[in-house]
Amino acid sequence: MAQPADSWARALLPQFLDMTASRQIEIDIERGALEAGDDPETAAREICKVAHKIAGTAASFGFAALGSQAQRIEELCNRVCDLSGPAQTEAVQQQLLPALDDLRRELDNALAGAG
Numbered sequence: 001m002a003q004p005a006d007s008w009a010r011a012l013l014p015q016f017l018d019m020t021a022s023r024q025i026e027i028d029i030e031r032g033a034l035e036a037g038d039d040p041e042t043a044a045r046e047i048c049k050v051a052h053k054i055a056g057t058a059a060s061f062g063f064a065a066l067g068s069q070a071q072r073i074e075e076l077c078n079r080v081c082d083l084s085g086p087a088q089t090e091a092v093q094q095q096l097l098p099a100l101d102d103l104r105r106e107l108d109n110a111l112a113g114a115g
Contacts, residue, residue, distance in 0.1 A: 009061055016061050017114055023050045024107050031100055040092050041081050047096075048077035051103070058110075066106040073099055 027050050033043040051073035058067030076096045083091050 013061055013114060016057060017111060020054055020058070020066075020107060021111065023054055024104065026050045027100060027103070031097070034092050034097065037089075040088055044077040044080040044092075044096065047100070048074050048081075051077065054103075063106070063110045066103075066110050069099070069103045069106045073103055 027047050030043040030046045030050075034040055034047075051070040055067050055070035055074060058064070058070060073096075076091070076099050080088055080091050080096055
């Protein structure tokens, strides 16, 4: 884990990690909707909002890889929303769901490194 340079970041790190873990739960709920085939556009929009929050703060706390992966999720969610029909389903299955697995791994790494 990269160490946050500023004392404020070190002081707020536990809250950031707790909030990010909670955000992962939100993503997991929407992932379930994607896997069930329920309205992928709505699920992708919700995931995009949560990923944006993670991307916006992760680097400030020394988690550049987590932030980059969250930004990638944002981009993929926007792509899913721009597609429809079989192309949308394929983007969810082949791109977004694997990227969500990668995000989970980055979060797990961040939590393990902070412990």
